[in-house]
Amino acid sequence: MRERTAEGLEPVLAVNDLSRSFGALTALDGVALEVAPGQVLGLVGPNGSGKTTLINVVSGLYKPDRGAVVLGGRQVTGWAPHRLARMGLNRTFQIPRPFKDLTVLENLAVAHRHAGGGVRTAQELLATVGIAGMEHRRASELNASQQKRLDLARAVTTGPKVLLVDELGAGLGPGELDEMAVMLTELASTGMAMIVVEHLLGFLAKLTETVVVLNAGSPIFTGSLQAATQDPEVVKVFLGGA
Amino acid sequence: MPEQTDPDPATPEAVDRGTSTPAADVPAVDVPAVRPAGAAAGSEGTPAAGSKLGSQRSPRSRGTLLRWASPFVAVAIPVALFAVAPKLYPNLLFLVTMMVYVVLAQGVNVIYGFTGYLPFGYVGFFGVGAYASSLAILDTGVPAPVGVVVGAAGAVLLGLLLSPLLRLSGAYFAIATLAAALAVESVISNPSLAGITKGPYGIDLGSVYNARADYVAGLVMVGLSMAVVVYLRRSRFGLALRAIRNDPVSAAAAGVDVVKERMLAWLISSALAGAAGAVFAWGVSVFYPTAVFGISTSVFAIVFALFGGVGTAWGPLVGTAVLFGLYQAIGVSDPQYAQGIYGLLIVALVLFVPGGLAGVARSIRRRRA
Numbered sequence: 001m002r003e004r005t006a007e008g009l010e011p012v013l014a015v016n017d018l019s020r021s022f023g024a025l026t027a028l029d030g031v032a033l034e035v036a037p038g039q040v041l042g043l044v045g046p047n048g049s050g051k052t053t054l055i056n057v058v059s060g061l062y063k064p065d066r067g068a069v070v071l072g073g074r075q076v077t078g079w080a081p082h083r084l085a086r087m088g089l090n091r092t093f094q095i096p097r098p099f100k101d102l103t104v105l106e107n108l109a110v111a112h113r114h115a116g117g118g119v120r121t122a123q124e125l126l127a128t129v130g131i132a133g134m135e136h137r138r139a140s141e142l143n144a145s146q147q148k149r150l151d152l153a154r155a156v157t158t159g160p161k162v163l164l165v166d167e168l169g170a171g172l173g174p175g176e177l178d179e180m181a182v183m184l185t186e187l188a189s190t191g192m193a194m195i196v197v198e199h200l201l202g203f204l205a206k207l208t209e210t211v212v213v214l215n216a217g218s219p220i221f222t223g224s225l226q227a228a229t230q231d232p233e234v235v236k237v238f239l240g241g242a
Numbered sequence: 243m244p245e246q247t248d249p250d251p252a253t254p255e256a257v258d259r260g261t262s263t264p265a266a267d268v269p270a271v272d273v274p275a276v277r278p279a280g281a282a283a284g285s286e287g288t289p290a291a292g293s294k295l296g297s298q299r300s301p302r303s304r305g306t307l308l309r310w311a312s313p314f315v316a317v318a319i320p321v322a323l324f325a326v327a328p329k330l331y332p333n334l335l336f337l338v339t340m341m342v343y344v345v346l347a348q349g350v351n352v353i354y355g356f357t358g359y360l361p362f363g364y365v366g367f368f369g370v371g372a373y374a375s376s377l378a379i380l381d382t383g384v385p386a387p388v389g390v391v392v393g394a395a396g397a398v399l400l401g402l403l404l405s406p407l408l409r410l411s412g413a414y415f416a417i418a419t420l421a422a423a424l425a426v427e428s429v430i431s432n433p434s435l436a437g438i439t440k441g442p443y444g445i446d447l448g449s450v451y452n453a454r455a456d457y458v459a460g461l462v463m464v465g466l467s468m469a470v471v472v473y474l475r476r477s478r479f480g481l482a483l484r485a486i487r488n489d490p491v492s493a494a495a496a497g498v499d500v501v502k503e504r505m506l507a508w509l510i511s512s513a514l515a516g517a518a519g520a521v522f523a524w525g526v527s528v529f530y531p532t533a534v535f536g537i538s539t540s541v542f543a544i545v546f547a548l549f550g551g552v553g554t555a556w557g558p559l560v561g562t563a564v565l566f567g568l569y570q571a572i573g574v575s576d577p578q579y580a581q582g583i584y585g586l587l588i589v590a591l592v593l594f595v596p597g598g599l600a601g602v603a604r605s606i607r608r609r610r611a
Contacts, residue, residue: 081491099485
């Protein structure tokens with residue numbers, strides 16, 4: 001299941017045999033993957049296949065039952081999220097979770113003052129994610145798409161080496177998707193590694209060639225997106241074995 | 243498309259276990275990061291990310307001098323007002339009690355207004371502060387002002403003891419703190435512990451009674467409590483607390499050590515209540531457990547803070563002055579109906595002024611803008 005990263009670079013994030021159960025439900029079962037600096041890895045799979053759980057475990061929200069997370073050569077398995085954030089691993093949320101009572105600028109300030117590692121000004125960052133000029137608006141006044149952008153900006157403020165992007169595309173229009181794809185590609189070109197969970201395969205295709213397909217908590221395919229769509233097992237999982 | 247079998251990420255386990263990892267290898271994070279946007283930092287319009295992000299207001303609305311002065315004003319004005327108040331209304335016990343409530347309301351503000359935890363059993367810290375200071379004064383002979391410090395320390399100890407309650411939230415937290423306060427009261431008032439706590443027979447601090455000195459202690463505590471809240475309004479710490487109040491999961495993702503910061507807020511809030519209890523004990527000098535563990539003290543502190551507006555520096559102060567003043571006025575003019583009128587008043591306030599006075603002020607300011 002493991003594959004050397006394309007450019008032969010040392011992986012910045014390596015996940016090994018990662019497993020996690022909730023009661024009788026095995027959400028993750030022996031997941032292994034690696035990303036190199038600047039690489040974008042797509043993570044796809046049907047609902048309930050464990051994609052978000054993987055992000056939650058890697059980002060420290062849940063402890064794994066088994067397995068290891070290695071960030072920049074360092075064992076960080078089971079570390080609390082704030083320490084991972086300071087170490088250079090951050091994430092966005094499927095449903096954006098800005099600090100709603102705080103202004104846009106204050107939202108970034110929290111991240112900057114506690115885990116700041118980025119090299120951009122808040123203004124540059126807001127312009128990059130497409131919400132320039134909203135510095136002093138309360139986050140609760142932003143619409144869903146703008147909140148997603150703020151979520152992304154907050155994560156980028158911490159200067160992550162690895163960014164876990166959880167369904168950024170959901171609920172966005174076609175124009176916005178193109179815009180987001182350009183934005184993420186630009187971020188990756190600065191050397192940021194990304195794992196992108198996505199249902200929208202067209203959107204994902206703009207970001208990366210390489211995907212891991214999860215089913216029932218285990219990877220069933222690693223390779224190009226093109227090959228994945230022709231893999232019999234992947235097709236069966238997505239179409240429910242029909 | 244949410245994944246149905248994935249558990250709700252809103253109830254994470256990790257946010258509550260930030261202390262479980264070894265502290266030795268905290269990574270280096272102080273890379274000078276988000277650069278200030280040009281030289282205009284903090285003077286006009288768009289504040290720089292690095293320097294001005296923590297402050298609450300956009301600097302557009304205020305002059306630089308005013309911004310500099312406002313924290314000192316927020317501390318100095320209340321202290322000055324209370325300092326001259328005895329000349330206008332020489333009922334020292336009433337004024338001390340009002341100051342005690344200002345401190346309590348600000349303590350509620352710290353833990354509820356900034357962190358979102360409503361401590362219904364807040365009076366437990368007050369009572370422990372009253373007892374810790376009194377027993378220290380009686381048993382070890384420390385001067386009464388030192389007793390106030392001991393009272394704060396005693397409450398901090400209780401805060402540490404109760405810190406696991408911070409794992410709860412909402413009503414569960416409120417009820418658990420209330421239960422804890424009742425438990426502490428029943429221990430202290432237990433007749434078989436009378437040798438240590440004087441049990442239900444109460445405390446007599448007559449030997450150190452000094453109304454003027456106690457009044458000064460009250461002034462110091464009012465100043466301190468205002469300073470704490472002003473600091474929270476402007477500091478990195480306060481910003482972290484507001485982030486936690488909004489969303490602990492996001493706060494952790496933004497690098498905030500949720501467990502540590504929340505704990506600090508909790509202990510600061512405990513200390514304020516403990517010191518308030520000590521000042522109160524010294525002021526009344528004779529009291530029974532019921533006097534310093536009454537649930538109404540919690541309710542008053544919370545209502546005063548909410549009425550004024552939590553999360554602000556002035557709200558709890560003004561809320562206490564208005565409502566406690568009214569309470570006293572009704573109590574003097576119509577003592578037989580005082581509780582009833584007061585209760586109805588509070589219901590009306592909650593119904594018609596839910597955002598507190600600070601909310602009213604904010605909407606007036608917005609309408610003008």
